[in-house]
Amino acid sequence: MNPGEQPVGLEVELFREDFCAATEQIVLNSPMFLFIYAAQRRQAARQVWLIGLCVFALGLLALLAGAPGLALPGLAFGLATPLLAMLIVQLISQDRIARTSARLLERAIEARQSSWRSGAWTFEADAKGATWSNGKRTVRAAWGVVVAIVKTPTHVLVLDADAAVMILPVRCFDAPEDAEALTHAMGALVEVARAESAAAA
Amino acid sequence: MTGSGLFISFDYTVTPEDVTEGAVLIATGSPTWVATRRRSQRVFRRIALVMFLVGVVGGVIAFAGPPAINGVPWFRLCGIALIFSVLAWLFSRGLSPGAQERAQRVLLKGAIDRGEMDALIGDVVFVEVNEAEVTWSTSLRSCRDSWEAISAVLVGPDHALLLDSPATGVLFPRRVFASDATFAGFIAAARERVDRTGASA
Known part of the structure; x- marks a missing residue:
């Protein structure tokens, strides 16, 4: 299966679980999400540091004012702030966010709050790019805008710069080796497109 | 047109304004994002409320509690609970639509200044x-x-x-x-x- 040599076409039946698996991988691989969550983590850690500094200063003031009973908790809390900041950063790790996002998407699909619908999709890939459609939505992406081709034990995912995703469950391939071959072939096409755009720039 | x-x-x-405003609209209006934020906000508000109540009850006991349980450091307990209450309240405030909009603008400005959005701009x-x-x-x-x-x-x-x-x-x-x-x-x-x-x- 090599779209660079011959166009590839696949009929895909997607279920809610497929979208949830895809969401986890989007959060873990899409540059847009990596960037947003990294910035949010930095912001949260900064807030905790700031609050810790204020509490430490208050504790210090209490100590100077001769109230050690009040000062000790403040100083202890201030000194424990780096630990708390580390804990918060750990709590909002990319893995955890990915799992939470998948769970929330599952609920959103159940509540029909999300426009991602299960059902039949078609995937077509050729030397220039990939097309993904369910009749209601058709997305065409040249290999140059694909940011990641992700292969998990159960899915092959094509992510583009806008965090749109094409989801190919391994069960839709005749053999698991076909999924592996398509992943490598698409990866090579993305590399070529990137090299061409870098050369053009 | x-x-x-x-x-x-x-x-x-x-x-650059199109990129920023598009991201702000999605972050503050997408039903999935809004549902995610409201859920996190609810969690932080509940923590703030529980900690506040613990703080108030601790304070009341410290001032008027029976002598038999005065061995417990109620003042300290009250202070720590109130600090956590303020912390949780600040986090819930950070998840308000207005705060999210401001955060999104800051994030996007940084990304645009660093040239991370050059693929879209222009x-x-x-x-x-x-x-x-x-x-x-x-x-x-x-x-x-x-x-x-x-x-x-x-x-x-x-x-x-x-x-x-x-x-x-x-x-x-x-x-x-x-x-x-x-x-x-x-x-x-x-x-x-x-x-x-x-x-x-």
Whole structure:
């Protein structure tokens, strides 16, 4: 299966679980999400540091004012702030966010709050790019805008710069080796497109 | 731009403001994102309330409690609980729509200044809308959405966005419309079309 040599076409039946698996991988691989969550983590850690500094200063003031009973908790809390900041950063790790996002998407699909619908999709890939459609939505992406081709034990995912995703469950391939071959072939096409755009720039 | 109501077509060059406003509209208006934020906000508010109550009860006991349980450091307990209460309240405030909008603007400004959005800025986007579908395309990407794939119409001061997945959509800058009335007419027609599709789904 090599779209660079011959166009590839696949009929895909997607279920809610497929979208949830895809969401986890989007959060873990899409540059847009990596960037947003990294910035949010930095912001949260900064807030905790700031609050810790204020509490430490208050504790210090209490100590100077001769109230050690009040000062000790403040100083202890201030000194424990780096630990708390580390804990918060750990709590909002990319893995955890990915799992939470998948769970929330599952609920959103159940509540029909999300426009991602299960059902039949078609995937077509050729030397220039990939097309993904369910009749209601058709997305065409040249290999140059694909940011990641992700292969998990159960899915092959094509992510583009806008965090749109094409989801190919391994069960839709005749053999698991076909999924592996398509992943490598698409990866090579993305590399070529990137090299061409870098050369053009 | 040509046409009026739902039947319009135009092209525009993406500016840094378009990228920022599009991201702000999605972060503050996408039903999936809003649901995620409200859930986190609820959790932090509950923590703040519980800690506040612990703090108040601790304070009351410290002042008026029976001597038999005075061995417990109620003042310290009260202070620590109140500090955590303020901390949780601050986090819940950080998740308000206004705070999220400000955070998104800061994030995007940083990304634009660092050149991380150069792939999008300067791109020429062609948009075509009619009674059946919304189409947009650039040199490397294209997307055709039937109205059934559009889940919401988000409107900002100078942009409208048709949301086609939890985190992507088609952007309509006000500047491409002939007048404010044409822009308002398009938004009204699009809302009516999305409501009609939602009602029949």
